[in-house]
Amino acid sequence: MSEVDLCDWCEEVLQPYLDRDLSESEQSEVEGHLAKCRWCERRYKFEAGLRRLVRQAVVEPMEPALKQRLSELRLDL
């Protein structure tokens, strides 16, 4: 594959790569391309950062009052 075709292929396998769902040989093919292609590398790093941002999206912790109400739902002995 030419490097430009590899860019298209890397775009296609971006999600499975981040999900660690690629075969070992596919994974090293991606990594080999990223080492040579700053254009794709930026997009991969951005996507990994986006995943972290989404993971942190629900940061607001549970109110202590709710925790209290939940334990009051316990059945009486």
Added chain:
Amino acid sequence: MSETSSDEARRLAQGARDRVRFEEEALALADQVYRVARGVSRSKEEAEDLMQETYARAFRSWQSYTPGTNLRAWLLRILTNLNIDRGRRAQRTPDSQPLEEGDYFLYNRLEAASGETEEERVLERLSQDHVAEALSAVPHDFRDVLVLVDIGDFSYAEAAQILDIPIGTVMSRLHRGRRILKKELAELAVEAR
């Protein structure tokens, strides 16, 4: 006390101990369950109601939980079923229009709009508020999967078990859910300016 009634007393005492242990284990998972509740609800109030219904039901039906199995998944199965029962299906159904853009689309849009070429700078164009708002715009079927896998850290298999859908459906909804999220983010961070 006769032999039989003391056996009976021991059995009851053991049952009570099992139940208390179950309740304590369930409560210890509340923070993790809340993250998912908050992710699938439109507001904090809705998430809190959903938590109370979930725990009330869990405590009532504790005997149907098999000790040693995944309690977090068991609780979330109750939560997602209750969430479906609450008539949320009346909301916007997932549109089936294909999303043509590839996975680099959001980056390309943000880069073009900002003139930045370093990924850290481009990422800074997105805020937590953007993500929360974009997430709430993702239709429920896709959002449930996205919240479980990308926020709750569940595996595809666990998400499939919780939502009672095939693993292939988890993967396709996740794929589409992420695309929809990025499309919404592009609109919030670029077009709204």
